[in-house]
Amino acid sequence: QVQLVQSGAEVKKPGASVKVSCKASGYSLTSYGIHWVRQAPGQRLEWMGWINAGNGNTKYSQKFQGRVTITSDTSASTANMELSSLRSEDTAVYYCARDQGELVFDYWGQGTLVTVSS
Amino acid sequence: SYVLTQPPSVSVAPGQTARITCGGNNIGSKSVHWYQQKPGLAPVLVVYDDSDRPSGIPERFSGSNSGNTATLTISRVEAGDEADYYCQVWHSSSDPPVVFGGGTKLTVL
Numbered sequence: 771q772v773q774l775v776q777s778g779a780e781v782k783k784p785g786a787s788v789k790v791s792c793k794a795s796g797y798s799l800t801s802y803g804i805h806w807v808r809q810a811p812g813q814r815l816e817w818m819g820w821i822n823a824g825n826g827n828t829k830y831s832q833k834f835q836g837r838v839t840i841t842s843d844t845s846a847s848t849a850n851m852e853l854s855s856l857r858s859e860d861t862a863v864y865y866c867a868r869d870q871g872e873l874v875f876d877y878w879g880q881g882t883l884v885t886v887s888s
Numbered sequence: 889s890y891v892l893t894q895p896p897s898v899s900v901a902p903g904q905t906a907r908i909t910c911g912g913n914n915i916g917s918k919s920v921h922w923y924q925q926k927p928g929l930a931p932v933l934v935v936y937d938d939s940d941r942p943s944g945i946p947e948r949f950s951g952s953n954s955g956n957t958a959t960l961t962i963s964r965v966e967a968g969d970e971a972d973y974y975c976q977v978w979h980s981s982s983d984p985p986v987v988f989g990g991g992t993k994l995t996v997l
Contacts, residue, residue: 805986815923815931815974817986831984865930873978873986874921876942878930 772796774866774879781885787854790882792866794847800824803869804849806840809881810862820869821849856886890979892989899995906962908992910975913956918977920958922951925972925991934973935960962994970996 777791792804805820819830823842830838839852849866864882867875893911900906910920920938923931933942935951938958948963962969975989 807986807988814990815976815988817984817988829985833984867931870936872919872937873976874919874933874936875923875931875976876933876936878932881930 772868772877774868774877776864776866776879776882779883779885781887782856784857784886784888786856786886787852788856788884789850789852790864790866790884792849792851792879794849794868797868799842799847799849800844802871804840804842805867805869805873805875806838806851806864807867807875808862808864810859813862815865816862818851818864823849853884856884858886860884861886889984890977890982890987892975892977892987894973894975894989894992896990897993897995899997900965901997902965902967904965906965906969906994908960908962908973908994910958910960910989911956912958912977915956915958915977916954918953918979920951920953921976922949922960923974923976924969925974926970931974965994965996967996970994 773795775793780788800823806818821828821840837854842849866879868877870876922935924934925931934949938953939951950961952959972991974991
């Protein structure tokens with residue numbers, strides 16, 4: 771069955787970077803896009819960007835442009851999201867999600883809590 | 889950017905019908921998707937492309953979309969339906985192109 775398993779919780783200091791991984795199983799990573807969505811405490815879901823793991827093309831929300839990098843390692847069936855210059859407002863649960871097509875997210879990772887605190 | 893507006897909360901008794909709305913400018917011209925999120929868990933797709941259901945989602949979940957409002961309807965509501973529900977669209981000419989509504993907390997009385 772399709773699964774997306776994310777790396778564990780992280781605690782970072784302001785100004786640092788964090789890298790969250792998302793390992794896909796049950797399907798070929800290169801056949802579907804992977805999106806990253808975050809959710810700050812008590813807030814709505816917020817789209818950050820996505821990668822076409824088949825060709826490596828990416829697109830990011832302008833809000834995160836310059837701070838976020840999404841990559842994929844097809845040999846490891848893993849997508850990664852790195853966010854730099856962290857600030858307290860980046861404290862959130864970060865999710866990866868598979869795009870079944872037409873930007874419909876049919877499978878989600880379990881989420882990774884990133885806490886930014888001095 | 890494109891804005892989707894949902895009511896913060898909807899309450900319904902077990903066995904009744906819940907309707908959760910999602911408002912957006914000419915949203916009827918877009919495909920709307922709905923996600924259910926229970927506390928501490930990842931979202932789950934319950935309706936896509938306005939009214940289609942993924943496999944495994946009960947027929948009690950249905951959707952419609954017209955004009956400036958999309959609606960998720962949950963018939964014969966059960967206690968297990970209590971969750972936050974989010975609508976989502978793709979708006980290619982805005983940034984971000986993937987937009988979520990603010991979420992609606994469904995309370996089963």
